[in-house]
Amino acid sequence: MSDADAVDLADTPAVLPGELGEVPGARDIRRYTTQAANARGGASLGSLLASVYYAVITIAIASGMALGFAQALRVSLPPTPESDAAVDLSLPTLVLVVLLGLVGILVSLAGRLGPVGAGGAEAAWWLVLPVDRRGLLRPAARRLPLVAAFVAAILVGLLDAGLLADSGARVLHVAVTSALVAAGIVLLAALAQSRGLRRSTTALVGDLILAAAPVVAVALALTDWSVHEVPTLPWFGAVAAALLVAGAGVLVDRRLGRIPTASLRESGSVATQAVGAAVSLDSRELGRALTDGAAAPTRRRLSRLRTARGPATALVTADLAVLRRSARHLVQLAIAAIVPVLVTVVPELASQAGVLFAVLLAGYVAMSATGEGARRAQMAPILDRLLPLDAKTVRRLRMVVPGIAMLVWSVVAFGAVGRWTGDVAGWLVLGVASTPVWAAAAVRSSYRPAPDWGGALVSTPMGALPTGVAAVLARGPDVVVLGLLPVWIAVLLRHVSPTMILIQAGLSAIAVTVASSIATGSLMERMLASQEEMDKQRKANR
Amino acid sequence: MSKPTVRAQDLLVGYGGAPVCAPVSFTLAPGRAVALVGANGSGKSTVLRAVIGLLEPTSGSLRVLGEPVDEREVAFRAQVASVLDDDAYFPALTVHEHLYLTARGHGVLGADALVRELLEEFGLAEHARSLPVALSSGQRRRLLLAAGFVRPRSLLVLDEPEQRLDRAMRDRLAARLVEEKKAGGAVLMATHDPDLVLAVADRAVHVADDVTRLLGPAEAATLISRENP
Numbered sequence: 001m002s003d004a005d006a007v008d009l010a011d012t013p014a015v016l017p018g019e020l021g022e023v024p025g026a027r028d029i030r031r032y033t034t035q036a037a038n039a040r041g042g043a044s045l046g047s048l049l050a051s052v053y054y055a056v057i058t059i060a061i062a063s064g065m066a067l068g069f070a071q072a073l074r075v076s077l078p079p080t081p082e083s084d085a086a087v088d089l090s091l092p093t094l095v096l097v098v099l100l101g102l103v104g105i106l107v108s109l110a111g112r113l114g115p116v117g118a119g120g121a122e123a124a125w126w127l128v129l130p131v132d133r134r135g136l137l138r139p140a141a142r143r144l145p146l147v148a149a150f151v152a153a154i155l156v157g158l159l160d161a162g163l164l165a166d167s168g169a170r171v172l173h174v175a176v177t178s179a180l181v182a183a184g185i186v187l188l189a190a191l192a193q194s195r196g197l198r199r200s201t202t203a204l205v206g207d208l209i210l211a212a213a214p215v216v217a218v219a220l221a222l223t224d225w226s227v228h229e230v231p232t233l234p235w236f237g238a239v240a241a242a243l244l245v246a247g248a249g250v251l252v253d254r255r256l257g258r259i260p261t262a263s264l265r266e267s268g269s270v271a272t273q274a275v276g277a278a279v280s281l282d283s284r285e286l287g288r289a290l291t292d293g294a295a296a297p298t299r300r301r302l303s304r305l306r307t308a309r310g311p312a313t314a315l316v317t318a319d320l321a322v323l324r325r326s327a328r329h330l331v332q333l334a335i336a337a338i339v340p341v342l343v344t345v346v347p348e349l350a351s352q353a354g355v356l357f358a359v360l361l362a363g364y365v366a367m368s369a370t371g372e373g374a375r376r377a378q379m380a381p382i383l384d385r386l387l388p389l390d391a392k393t394v395r396r397l398r399m400v401v402p403g404i405a406m407l408v409w410s411v412v413a414f415g416a417v418g419r420w421t422g423d424v425a426g427w428l429v430l431g432v433a434s435t436p437v438w439a440a441a442a443v444r445s446s447y448r449p450a451p452d453w454g455g456a457l458v459s460t461p462m463g464a465l466p467t468g469v470a471a472v473l474a475r476g477p478d479v480v481v482l483g484l485l486p487v488w489i490a491v492l493l494r495h496v497s498p499t500m501i502l503i504q505a506g507l508s509a510i511a512v513t514v515a516s517s518i519a520t521g522s523l524m525e526r527m528l529a530s531q532e533e534m535d536k537q538r539k540a541n542r
Numbered sequence: 543m544s545k546p547t548v549r550a551q552d553l554l555v556g557y558g559g560a561p562v563c564a565p566v567s568f569t570l571a572p573g574r575a576v577a578l579v580g581a582n583g584s585g586k587s588t589v590l591r592a593v594i595g596l597l598e599p600t601s602g603s604l605r606v607l608g609e610p611v612d613e614r615e616v617a618f619r620a621q622v623a624s625v626l627d628d629d630a631y632f633p634a635l636t637v638h639e640h641l642y643l644t645a646r647g648h649g650v651l652g653a654d655a656l657v658r659e660l661l662e663e664f665g666l667a668e669h670a671r672s673l674p675v676a677l678s679s680g681q682r683r684r685l686l687l688a689a690g691f692v693r694p695r696s697l698l699v700l701d702e703p704e705q706r707l708d709r710a711m712r713d714r715l716a717a718r719l720v721e722e723k724k725a726g727g728a729v730l731m732a733t734h735d736p737d738l739v740l741a742v743a744d745r746a747v748h749v750a751d752d753v754t755r756l757l758g759p760a761e762a763a764t765l766i767s768r769e770n771p
Contacts, residue, residue: 011607011621011696012694013620013621013694013695013696014572014695014696014725014726014727014728015694015695015696015698015722015725015726015727016694017645017650017656017660017691017692017693017694018645018650018651018652018653018655018656019650019651019652020648020649020650020651020694021649021650021651022649023620023647023648023649024646024647024649029643029647032643032646033632033635033643036632036634036635036636036639037632037633037634037635040634040673041634119630120630121630121631121632121633121635123628123630124628124630124631125630125631125632125640125643125644125689126647128619128623128624128644129619129644129647129648130616130617130619130620130647130648130649131616131647132616133614257614258614259614260595260613260614261595261596261613261614262596262597265596
């Protein structure tokens with residue numbers, strides 16, 4: 001090869017399919033794609049306005065309902081007592097801790113979703129073009145900070161108005177501060193992404209902040225440190241913060257072209273999968289999108305699986321390995337165990353309703369963390385098919401790991417409730433007796449079929465309710481709600497009796513039987529099918 | 543001093559610091575073609591991903607058109623075309639519009655006529671106004687290949703281009719790649735097709751776990767035939 005043959009990046013490409021002119025701008029590329037799509041999709045100004053109208057109405061209704069719920073909760077909370085307990089936490093301090101947890105969630109989500117990404121077609125057809133990528137990525141880069149700011153303003157505003165009953169002006173102040181902080185966090189994550197920081201690292205930082213929140217709460221309770229209101233920036237500070245956020249926005253915009261395609265593709269892929277899962281109300285798929293998409297590409301240490309000595313123990317060992325390797329779910333389990341403890345030490349929240357809500361919610365969150373093995377098996381039942389075990393046995397065995405994990409959770413959570421009522425032993429026994437219900441719910445929700453959008457629609461004031469979807473989503477929560485009735489009653493009465501424990505044990509056995517079932521239809525569908533079968537037999541006998 | 547289009551020296555690629563194959567060394571000059579051959583999962587596609595900048599090499603040296611690989615550079619994207627197995631399309635854009643977008647996005651004048659010509663060549667003329675969802679798997683593959691030829695390039699990177707193509711289309715593709723070389727373009731491809739290697743490649747690299755070897759086209763074709771009887 002001679003010097004004359006040599007090419008470098010500055011040269012004209014060696015192979016030209018036609019005469020070359022000026023490369024169009026990124027905005028032209030975007031516009032061409034959008035216009036072609038709009039022309040084919042029949043988009044018009046009217047349809048755009050209708051979409052905006054429905055979005056505004058939906059947000060207004062949802063905010064109104066959330067505000068109503070928060071205010072109802074506030075009314076139901078007892079007034080701040082003159083507490084002389086050794087360990088307690090003020091409500092504003094708890095809200096502050098919740099905000100710290102929300103910051104962790106936001107950082108984690110920003111890392112998992114990019115925050116800047118280009119998925120599917122955009123990655124394949126846009127990112128290969130020799131145009132300034134900033135113009136292509138600008139809308140995607142603006143979307144997440146704006147959404148984060150909007151959601152933070154609404155959410156924290158509602159928390160402040162509902163739980164702390166602050167004045168309108170102060171709620172506005174809190175909402176503005178929250179919006180700025182949220183937008184700033186996402187922009188910082190985008191800057192980190194443009195500087196080559198792994199998305200998994202950002203997500204890990206978020207997870208650690210989230211994990212630190214309950215630890216901080218316990219530390220604050222023990223040191224008796226508290227705040228009387230949610231801290232906000234003074235108005236001039238808010239203006240300065242807004243300028244800083246705007247500056248970060250400009251900086252991110254300038255660095256958009258420095259984000260590697262690999263990172264953009266991964267983020268875009270996760271966002272596409274997550275949005276699809278959210279729109280179709282598929283929480284399992286959402287979890288998979290956010291967990292697998294941000295996993296660091298590292299090789300795992302080979303596990304010897306010494307406890308696998310037969311088909312049954314192999315299955316349990318595999319489930320245990322899945323849970324052990326998922327740091328996010330272990331953190332989720334730990335946080336969920338601390339929530340009831342915290343609620344019982346906050347005087348304003350330590351009411352029957354508050355404790356019941358905390359136990360059910362935290363229990364559900366913890367239970368969701370323990371079903372990872374079953375969820376993965378439902379998606380790809382490779383191990384299940386390789387092992388000589390029938391489907392019912394597989395489901396029963398899949399309850400073992402959630403059962404053990406929830407037993408640990410129950411000891412902490414029910415121990416706290418027992419301390420709150422003054423009968424630790426009784427509550428611990430009730431907690432142990434209720435553990436199988438959680439395990440059953442974990443398996444039942446993991447093995448639920450995909451949402452059925454073809455089912456009948458029921459008209460409600462909020463719009464049409466797809467009953468097929470609701471029936472599928474209820475699989476799991478239904479076991480929790482019905483299977484824990486003795487716990488409900490015990491918390492509301494602040495008392496555990498031997499009868500309650502016996503009934504709870506019976507309900508636990510029923511819950512395990514229901515979760516072991518491999519029938520996919522709802523209870524009503526199964527009853528109808530059974531009726532039809534009986535009718536057929538009757539006719540045949542005649 | 544002459545600049546090869548691709549120069550890989552002890553290039554180690556992998557995920558999470560764990561290499562997927564032995565270090566790879568090869569040089570690809572303008573007007574030449576190198577084929578990466580090896581068993582499924584041997585690391586051929588991973589090497590290609592490193593060459594087009596989708597993966598940071600674990601170690602070793604890799605230069606494309608005389609520079610370290612940086613796909614964020616506009617000039618890099620203007621010179622390097624790649625056809626991977628990206629089965630992703632704008633759902634509302636037709637076959638013609640996908641190719642037109644690619645051609646115009648690279649500044650090609652008279653893109654409309656060029657697109658029509660390529661649609662004819664790749665057997666997609668009848669589907670010019672079809673949306674990608676209406677295409678068969680093989681037709682979508684041809685659309686991706688056409689997108690690689692509708693734009694200017696000095697290096698064309700192809701990952702198993704023979705996949706989902708019938709015999710006639712494979713032969714046409716081989717002829718196209720020979721023309722590519724004659725025009726001064728460099729071709730780097732991962733393939734399992736011995737005929738494509740014989741028709742197009744000047745050299746081959748056998749990618750494997752233990753050691754990578756440089757082979758002649760005939761030797762590589764024999765190896766492929768032996769691995770895929």
